[in-house]
Amino acid sequence: MPKYSPEEVLNLIEQEGIQYVDLRFSDLFGQWQHLTIPAYELSLDTFENGRGFDGSSIRGWQSIHESDMLAFPDASTAFVDPFMEPKTLVMICDIYDPITRERYGRDTRYIAQKxxxxxxxxxxxxxxxxxxxxxxxxxxxxxxxxxxxxxxxxxxxxxxxxxxxxxxxxxxxxxxxxxxxxxxxxxxxxxxxxxxxxxxxxxxxxxxxxxxxxxxxxxxxxxxxxxxxxxxxxxxxxxxxxxxxxxxxxxxxxxxxxxxxxxxxxxxxxxxxxxxxxxxxxxxxxxxxxxxxxxxxxxxxxxxxxxxxxxxxxxxxxxxxxxxxxxxxxxxxxxxxxxxxxxxxxxxxxxxxxxxxxxxxxxxxxxxxxxxxxxxxxxxxxxxxxxxxxxxxxxxxxxxxxxxxxxxxxxxxxxxxxxxxxxxxxxxxxxxxxxxxxxxxxxxxxxxxxxxxxxxxxxxxxxxxxxxx
Structure with a gap:
């Protein structure tokens, strides 16, 4: 699997005519979750500041009063989904707390990285x-x-x-x-x-x-x-x-x-x-x-x-x-x-x-x-x-x-x-x-x-x- 940089991901999207970007991460128990954005919504800012989502709806994660979370796509994990139409690029994400800007302690990928x-x-x-x-x-x-x-x-x-x-x-x-x-x-x-x-x-x-x-x-x-x-x-x-x-x-x-x-x-x-x-x-x-x-x-x-x-x-x-x-x-x-x-x-x-x-x-x-x-x-x-x-x-x-x-x-x-x-x-x-x-x-x-x-x-x-x- 090629290891892309953020800039290379953006070039790949343009070259391959990719229409959607799928951001994926694991919940606490090992089930893959995803959210999808139009390809034009992905920018260097997404890699630097993440994409927001509701963490309270993910099993074992946040309470409803502290629900906001950020998913930061890891460009090195990018691949074109072989099953999705229209053409979709997938990236695995790291999860951050939007207030502290630190890694989320229940993001299990973070445990593995540590x-x-x-x-x-x-x-x-x-x-x-x-x-x-x-x-x-x-x-x-x-x-x-x-x-x-x-x-x-x-x-x-x-x-x-x-x-x-x-x-x-x-x-x-x-x-x-x-x-x-x-x-x-x-x-x-x-x-x-x-x-x-x-x-x-x-x-x-x-x-x-x-x-x-x-x-x-x-x-x-x-x-x-x-x-x-x-x-x-x-x-x-x-x-x-x-x-x-x-x-x-x-x-x-x-x-x-x-x-x-x-x-x-x-x-x-x-x-x-x-x-x-x-x-x-x-x-x-x-x-x-x-x-x-x-x-x-x-x-x-x-x-x-x-x-x-x-x-x-x-x-x-x-x-x-x-x-x-x-x-x-x-x-x-x-x-x-x-x-x-x-x-x-x-x-x-x-x-x-x-x-x-x-x-x-x-x-x-x-x-x-x-x-x-x-x-x-x-x-x-x-x-x-x-x-x-x-x-x-x-x-x-x-x-x-x-x-x-x-x-x-x-x-x-x-x-x-x-x-x-x-x-x-x-x-x-x-x-x-x-x-x-x-x-x-x-x-x-x-x-x-x-x-x-x-x-x-x-x-x-x-x-x-x-x-x-």
């Missing part, structure tokens, strides 16, 4: 690289609803194993058999290829795409690693492209971690490393070819793992995925090659440049600005305090008896458990002013409201279990 700066301030490294593997489903139909007298959901897909008895249907993927048969079993290959083509046009380097383990159109597209803020920006574009291409073909893409009760959920395995002056600090001669510094980073992530999940696995639905038997981790252990551990050290390449860790518990409902920043802060804490992760665990954790698991900490079993862990363990996030107590408390309060929304609604399965008792 985390990058803090890494440099520590002297540990100058760049943290991330490679997220965001999985998703593409369904042909989606229905859901709750009311005073019902609660239900229903999804369908031409690939779905449950449709195998329909006359002349054929070519269905059984549960847990979607990794990764060729067409005609794989019915979404052409959609994924189109997604990849568009991402490539937008400057996102894609390494591969494939069908994932579940039936019913589960997919994965892996993008090349990049630095924290750049990669988080790209992940918003990634999700936008996935949804828009799916919509073009009459399908519905979702990044929900657990949609199908009897099949694998959608995770976001996140590859992570820290570099300094062009050298990968995670490469070394310790276990699995990593450095001592890398082991300390692993130790920090494992120690703070329960608190991290409040940001990396931020929904009630997240914890339906983190259960044994569906290739998602449930224990805070590390290992080489072992996919049942929370942290895996990939062994595909022995090149020092390729040495990294794969954090396997995050899922794609996270806000990547917050999730990536929190991971980095946990790693820094581990490095600074020389937190050794102990011995690696090279056994299949899912198959072990309870007595062999008693010394391996568990990931939280619910969103409430993760919030309690965050309440007890957040000091590492406050270092360098990266996270603030205000943001953390706002996050906890907002997530507890989500829990209450669901807590008072009977689940449909409860009627099957209890109605006639």
């Amino acid at each position: 985390a990058e700066q803090y890494l440099k301030q520590t002297g540990i490294g100058d760049t943290a690289y991330y490679g997220p593997e965001a999985e998703f489903f593409m369904f042909d139909s989606v229905e859901f609803g709750t009311s005073a007298n019902y609660a239900f959901w229903k999804v369908d897909s031409e690939e779905g194993w449950w449709n195998r008895e329909i006359t002349s249907s054929g070519y269905k993927i059984p549960h847990k058999r979607g990794y990764f048969p060729a067409p005609p079993l794989d019915k979404t290959h052409h959609l994924r290829s189109e997604m990849v083509s568009i991402m490539s046009q937008l400057g996102i380097v894609v390494e591969l795409h494939h069908h994932e383990v579940a039936t019913a159109g589960q997919a994965e597209i892996d993008i090349r690693y990049d630095s924290l803020v750049n990669q988080a920006d790209k992940l918003f574009i990634y999700k936008y492209v996935v949804r828009m291409v799916a919509s073009k073909y009459g399908k519905f893409a979702t990044f929900m971690p657990k949609v199908l009760p009897n099949d694998n959920g959608s995770g976001m395995h996140t590859h992570f490393s820290i570099w300094k002056e062009g050298q990968n600090l995670f490469a070394g001669s310790e276990y699995a070819g990593v450095s001592e510094l890398c082991l300390y980073a692993i130790g920090g992530i494992l120690k703070h793992g329960p608190a991290l999940t409040a940001f990396t696995n931020p929904t009630i639905n997240s914890y339906h995925r983190l259960v044994p038997g569906f290739e998602a981790p449930v224990r805070l252990a590390y290992s080489a090659r072992n996919r049942s551990a929370a942290i895996r050290i990939p062994m595909y390449s022995q090149s020092p440049k390729a040495k990294r860790i794969e954090i396997r518990f995050p899922d794609p409902t996270c806000n990547p600005y917050l999730a990536f920043a929190a991971i980095l802060m946990a790693a820094i804490d581990g490095i600074e305090n020389r937190i050794h992760p102990g011995e690696p665990f090279d056994k299949d954790i899912y198959s072990l008896p309870p007595e062999e698991l008693k010394d391996i900490p568990q990931l939280p079993g619910s969103l409430e458990d993760s919030l309690k862990a965050l309440e007890k363990d957040y000091e590492f996030l406050l270092k360098g002013g990266v996270f603030t107590e205000d943001l953390i408390q706002t996050w906890i309060d907002s997530k507890r409201k989500e829990i209450d929304e669901i807590r008072f609604i009977p689940h449909p399965k409860e009627f099957e279990l209890y109605f006639d008792i």
Whole structure:
């Protein structure tokens, strides 16, 4: 993706005949928001003084009596939207308070930017690289609803194993058999290829795409690693492209971690490393070819793992995925090659440049600005305090008896458990002013409201279990 200056953006608008400019930013919870202005309204003054909007209508942001906010477009993020007509230029924005003219503390992109700066301030490294593997489903139909007298959901897909008895249907993927048969079993290959083509046009380097383990159109597209803020920006574009291409073909893409009760959920395995002056600090001669510094980073992530999940696995639905038997981790252990551990050290390449860790518990409902920043802060804490992760665990954790698991900490079993862990363990996030107590408390309060929304609604399965008792 070219890195434009404000002047170059204005020239691009004139040269390309662009009629509209779309200003985008993330709310607290990772949903992209946008406002659109005619291209003639964009000027150097917009870059210098921002564009006003109502911050009180954005979830988790301002109160109504302090609603005015400013969105400052970041010219370096500009790209022509491949889906919008008339021709539209998109820029990601930083959010400011119009009174103080300072960055807004609940702008999560600001949190990510502060985390990058803090890494440099520590002297540990100058760049943290991330490679997220965001999985998703593409369904042909989606229905859901709750009311005073019902609660239900229903999804369908031409690939779905449950449709195998329909006359002349054929070519269905059984549960847990979607990794990764060729067409005609794989019915979404052409959609994924189109997604990849568009991402490539937008400057996102894609390494591969494939069908994932579940039936019913589960997919994965892996993008090349990049630095924290750049990669988080790209992940918003990634999700936008996935949804828009799916919509073009009459399908519905979702990044929900657990949609199908009897099949694998959608995770976001996140590859992570820290570099300094062009050298990968995670490469070394310790276990699995990593450095001592890398082991300390692993130790920090494992120690703070329960608190991290409040940001990396931020929904009630997240914890339906983190259960044994569906290739998602449930224990805070590390290992080489072992996919049942929370942290895996990939062994595909022995090149020092390729040495990294794969954090396997995050899922794609996270806000990547917050999730990536929190991971980095946990790693820094581990490095600074020389937190050794102990011995690696090279056994299949899912198959072990309870007595062999008693010394391996568990990931939280619910969103409430993760919030309690965050309440007890957040000091590492406050270092360098990266996270603030205000943001953390706002996050906890907002997530507890989500829990209450669901807590008072009977689940449909409860009627099957209890109605006639």
